[in-house]
Amino acid sequence: MVRTSQARRKRQPAAAHKTTLPARAPVQRVLVTGASGFVGRRVLASLRAQGTEVVAVSRRARREQAAPGIIQVAADIAGDGWIEWAAGCTAAIHLVGIVREVPRQGMTFDGVHRVLTMRVVEACHRLGIRRLVHVSALGARSDGTTAYQRTKFVAEELVRSSGLRWTIFRPSMIFGPGDGFERSIVPVMRRLRVFPVFGDGQTKLQPVSVEEVARCLVAAVECEACESQIFDLGGPEALSYDEVLRRTARALGLRRRFVHLPVGLSRVLLAIAERLGAVSVTRDQLTMLLEGATCETGPTELAFGVPQQRYEGPVWLRSTCTEGGRVAGT
Numbered sequence: 001m002v003r004t005s006q007a008r009r010k011r012q013p014a015a016a017h018k019t020t021l022p023a024r025a026p027v028q029r030v031l032v033t034g035a036s037g038f039v040g041r042r043v044l045a046s047l048r049a050q051g052t053e054v055v056a057v058s059r060r061a062r063r064e065q066a067a068p069g070i071i072q073v074a075a076d077i078a079g080d081g082w083i084e085w086a087a088g089c090t091a092a093i094h095l096v097g098i099v100r101e102v103p104r105q106g107m108t109f110d111g112v113h114r115v116l117t118m119r120v121v122e123a124c125h126r127l128g129i130r131r132l133v134h135v136s137a138l139g140a141r142s143d144g145t146t147a148y149q150r151t152k153f154v155a156e157e158l159v160r161s162s163g164l165r166w167t168i169f170r171p172s173m174i175f176g177p178g179d180g181f182e183r184s185i186v187p188v189m190r191r192l193r194v195f196p197v198f199g200d201g202q203t204k205l206q207p208v209s210v211e212e213v214a215r216c217l218v219a220a221v222e223c224e225a226c227e228s229q230i231f232d233l234g235g236p237e238a239l240s241y242d243e244v245l246r247r248t249a250r251a252l253g254l255r256r257r258f259v260h261l262p263v264g265l266s267r268v269l270l271a272i273a274e275r276l277g278a279v280s281v282t283r284d285q286l287t288m289l290l291e292g293a294t295c296e297t298g299p300t301e302l303a304f305g306v307p308q309q310r311y312e313g314p315v316w317l318r319s320t321c322t323e324g325g326r327v328a329g330t
């Protein structure tokens, strides 16, 4: 089932676009998968700001993303229905990814990271799309401690061996309106005056802003020197997890006491929460959090400029935070 925000006359048979365009043709139309997601929304905005047309595929078309120059295709990448809509694209940005499995909905790391990346690579070949910008994650490796990391690595390998002109990005924690922290940690922090921290809070993260991530992904599309390269993406500061939490509370105008829980106890509590279906963080996420996510940003800075934005907590939520009946943080 496919819907789009643009008229059907835009549709052309996929077969008409099988010939590969000249390798350095300016990119006029870009296929974006995972377009409805946190990063996808910013990528769409950046592409549109520079006048590039977008074919945006995700299972849920978002009304607020409907705009001239954006063809929204509501489809599962696993199916075929979306492919013909991407005819005429000369580059793709592949953003589909999950942080937790929901097997009863058929959402597994292997199914999403490996299989859907394979689908996108196949579609690129079918449509004559030669340029692929792929988003992986810091920590992706063959012997990763979590299935997330291992399947992200397998997906990278598919991209590297695809025969396409590829670039891979491995971001650290990405922050911005609608980020994972806002969705999982902030609601708990608002409820609990004493906030449980898994582990000693000393692991290091290098939060990078979603604007800067989107800027790099979009710039990479036309960057010849970026081809066949993997770029780590981290922000200007490596922060301890405690500091990330402190800044989060401060931005929300909340006074919180942080209590560190031993890792073993944290795992037991999360196992119980997973069983009850009340998870905001999974045990695998805890494992990755304890590993930390920092990187050398030198090559990325050379190609795309120095990341500027520091993580100051979810400042975009400030005006909506209340504590004790008054607007907090003001």
Ligand SMILES: NC(=O)c1ccc[n+]([C@@H]2O[C@H](COP(=O)([O-])OP(=O)(O)OC[C@H]3O[C@@H](n4cnc5c(N)ncnc54)[C@H](OP(=O)(O)O)[C@@H]3O)[C@@H](O)[C@H]2O)c1
Pocket (backbone or CB within 6 Å): 033, 034, 035, 036, 037, 038, 039, 040, 057, 058, 059, 060, 061, 075, 076, 077, 078, 094, 095, 096, 097, 098, 112, 116, 135, 136, 137, 138, 170, 171, 172, 173, 174, 175, 180
């Ligand atoms: N956010 C971070 O801090 C972070 C850090 C490192 C790496 N990354 C990576 O960056 C990428 C984007 O992350 P994000 O934070 O934007 O994730 P997100 O907000 O969860 O969005 C994921 C997107 O994937 C789409 N999707 C999932 N399954 C799909 C399917 N079967 N068919 C079509 N679309 C599907 C979702 O759309 P529908 O649900 O509408 O289908 C959604 O648009 C991911 O690969 C992620 O692993 C993110």
